[in-house]
Amino acid sequence: MSRPFRLALVHPCIGRRPGEAYIKTWQMESLPMGVLAALTPRDVEVRLHDDRTEAIPYDEPADLVAISVETYTAKRAYQIASEYRRRKVPVAMGGFHASLVPDEVERYAEAVVVGEAEGVWEEVIDDFRHGTPRKRYVAPTRPSLARSRPDRSIFAGKRYLPIGLVEVGRGCGFQCDFCAIQTVFRRTQTRRPEGDVLSELSALKGSRKLFFFVDDNFATHPRKTKEFLRELEPLGIRWVSQMAIPAAHDEEMLSLMRRSGCMGVLIGFESLDPANLAAMDKGFNTMGGGYEVALANLRKHDIRLYGTFIFGYDHDHAGSFGEAVDFAKRHHMYIAAFNHLTPFPGTPLYQRLEQEGRLRYERWWLDPAYRYNGVPFHPKGLAAEDIERGCVAARASFYGRRSMLRRGMAKINRGDGLMWRNFWLINQLHRADVKLRDHWPLGDTGYTGEILNAG
Ligand code: B12
Numbered sequence: 001m002s003r004p005f006r007l008a009l010v011h012p013c014i015g016r017r018p019g020e021a022y023i024k025t026w027q028m029e030s031l032p033m034g035v036l037a038a039l040t041p042r043d044v045e046v047r048l049h050d051d052r053t054e055a056i057p058y059d060e061p062a063d064l065v066a067i068s069v070e071t072y073t074a075k076r077a078y079q080i081a082s083e084y085r086r087r088k089v090p091v092a093m094g095g096f097h098a099s100l101v102p103d104e105v106e107r108y109a110e111a112v113v114v115g116e117a118e119g120v121w122e123e124v125i126d127d128f129r130h131g132t133p134r135k136r137y138v139a140p141t142r143p144s145l146a147r148s149r150p151d152r153s154i155f156a157g158k159r160y161l162p163i164g165l166v167e168v169g170r171g172c173g174f175q176c177d178f179c180a181i182q183t184v185f186r187r188t189q190t191r192r193p194e195g196d197v198l199s200e201l202s203a204l205k206g207s208r209k210l211f212f213f214v215d216d217n218f219a220t221h222p223r224k225t226k227e228f229l230r231e232l233e234p235l236g237i238r239w240v241s242q243m244a245i246p247a248a249h250d251e252e253m254l255s256l257m258r259r260s261g262c263m264g265v266l267i268g269f270e271s272l273d274p275a276n277l278a279a280m281d282k283g284f285n286t287m288g289g290g291y292e293v294a295l296a297n298l299r300k301h302d303i304r305l306y307g308t309f310i311f312g313y314d315h316d317h318a319g320s321f322g323e324a325v326d327f328a329k330r331h332h333m334y335i336a337a338f339n340h341l342t343p344f345p346g347t348p349l350y351q352r353l354e355q356e357g358r359l360r361y362e363r364w365w366l367d368p369a370y371r372y373n374g375v376p377f378h379p380k381g382l383a384a385e386d387i388e389r390g391c392v393a394a395r396a397s398f399y400g401r402r403s404m405l406r407r408g409m410a411k412i413n414r415g416d417g418l419m420w421r422n423f424w425l426i427n428q429l430h431r432a433d434v435k436l437r438d439h440w441p442l443g444d445t446g447y448t449g450e451i452l453n454a455g
Pocket residue numbers: 013014025026027028029030031032033035036066067068069070071072073092093094095096097100113115116117118121165167170171179180181214215216339344345
C-alpha cells in the first residue's frame with residue numbers, strides 16, 4: 001500500500017531575536033491554516049507548524065509545505081521556504097502578500113496561490129501529488145465559503161490566546177486607500193452560510209469563553225448582519241468583532257449586537273482630522289454628527305471599544321498623537337492601537353507614495369535595515385522619526401498605569417465580570433508589548449542561511 005501524502009502547514013511569525021519570546025498578543029489560532037486543512041482531501045496527512053509558538057521541525061518528512069504569507073511575514077516565510085528547499089521539499093505559498101505581489105512571492109515558492117484557497121487548493125494538492133504542479137494558481141473571483149469551516153484538530157497542543165476566532169464574512173465594501181482588503185477583494189464581501197457558522201459556534205461554546213468574529217467589517221451588509229444576530233442571540237455567547245463607523249449610527253444594529261452577546265468592537269478611527277480622513281477615502285467616519293454621537297450610541301448599548309489610530313497622513317502634526325491619546329482615554333477605550341501609516345504593496349496608498357517618490361525603501365518588508373515600527377516612507381510635515389517616537393509615546397501613555405486604572409474603573413469596562421478580568425490581562429499584555437514591539441525585526445535575525453530561490 002502506498003503511504004499517505006504528507007502536507008506541512010506553516011504559519012510564519014513576523015520575525016524574532018533568538019532566545020526572546022514572541023509577541024504574546026499576536027498568538028492567535030491560525031484560521032488560514034485551519035481553512036486550508038479543511039479543504040485538504042481527507043487521505044492527506046496534515047500537520048501544522050506554528051512558527052510563532054514553536055520551533056519548526058524541518059527534518060520531519062513532508063511531501064509539500066504550504067506557507068501563509070502576509071507582508072510583515074514575507075521575509076520570515078522566505079527563510080522558512082529556503083530551509084525546506086535545502087531539504088528538497090517543494091513549497092506552496094498563498095495569503096495576502098501572495099495575492100498582492102505574486103511576482104515577488106513566486107520567486108520563493110514552487111507554486112503560488114493568488115486569492116482565496118477555496119476552489120483551487122484541491123487542484124494544487126492533486127497536481128503536487130502527481131508531480132505536475134503549476135507555478136501559479138489564480139482563485140476564481142470570490143469563491144463560495146460553504147466549505148470554509150476550519151479544521152481545528154490541527155490547533156491541538158498549540159498555546160494560543162484563549163479566544164475563539166471565527167469568520168462570518170470576508171471583505172469590506174469601503175475603499176480606504178491604505179487597506180489591503182479592498183485591493184484583494186475589490187470592495188466585495190462574501191459570507192459563510194449562517195447555519196454553518198452557528199453550528200461551529202455551538203460546537204466551540206463549551207471550550208471558549210469569548211469569540212472574535214474576524215470579519216474585516218462585521219456590518220458590511222446591515223440586513224444580513226441583523227438576520228444573523230437574531231439567530232445568534234439564543235446561543236448566549238460573548239463576542240467581539242471589527243466594524244466601521246456607519247453601524248454605530250444604526251441603533252437597531254447596536255441593540256441586536258448587544259442582545260446577541262457583543263462585548264466590544266474594533267473601530268478604525270484612524271484620525272481626528274477630517275482632512276486626513278478625506279485623504280484616505282474614509283470621510284464616512286464623520287457622518288451622522290461625527291465621533292461623539294457614534295461613541296455615545298455605543299456607550300448606550302454597553303459596547304466596549306478597541307479604537308485604532310494611524311499617523312503619517314499629510315495633515316498630521318506634533319500634537320496629533322496627544323490629541324488621539326486624550327480622545328481614547330476620555331472615551332475610556334478598552335484597548336487602542338496607535339500605529340504609523342503602512343504602505344502595503346498593491347494599495348492605492350502605495351502607488352501614490354511610489355509616484356510621488358516618497359518610499360524610503362524599494363521593498364521595506366524585505367529590506368535588511370527595516371524594523372517593525374519604522375516609518376517606511378517620507379511623511380510631510382513631520383519627520384519619520386517623529387512619527388515613530390510619537391506612536392511609542394502614545395502607546396506608553398495609553399497603557400500607563402494611571403490610564404489603565406481610570407479606564408478599568410469606568411462603568412463601561414466594569415459591566416461584565418469576564419470582560420473586566422480580561423481588561424487587566426489584555427492591557428498588561430499590551431503594556432509589555434510597547435517596548436517589545438518597537439523595532440521588532442522582520443525575519444529571524446539568527447538565520448544565517450541563504451535565501452534560496454525556487455526553480
Ligand atoms: C484576525 C487578524 C489578526 C489577528 C490574529 C491573526 C492570527 N491568526 O494570528 C491579530 C489581531 C493578532 C492580527 C495582527 C496583525 N495583523 Co491582522 N488580520 C486579521 C484578519 C482580520 C483576519 C485574518 C483571518 O484569520 N482571516 C480568515 C482566513 C481564513 O483568511 P485569510 O487569512 O485571508 O486566508 C485565506 C486566503 O488568504 C488564502 N491563504 C492564506 N494563506 C494561504 C496559504 C496558502 C498556501 C494558500 C494556498 C492559501 C492561503 O486562503 C485562505 C482561505 O481562503 C485579517 C484580515 C483578513 N480578512 O484576513 C488581518 C490582516 C491579515 N492583518 C494584517 C496586519 C497588517 C496585521 C498586523 C501587522 C497589525 C499590526 N500593525 O500590528 C499584525 C501582525 C500579526 C502577525 N502577522 O503576527 C493585514 C495584513 C496585510 C498584508 N498586506 O499582509 C490584514 C490583511 C488586515 C488589513 N486590513 O490589511 N491580525
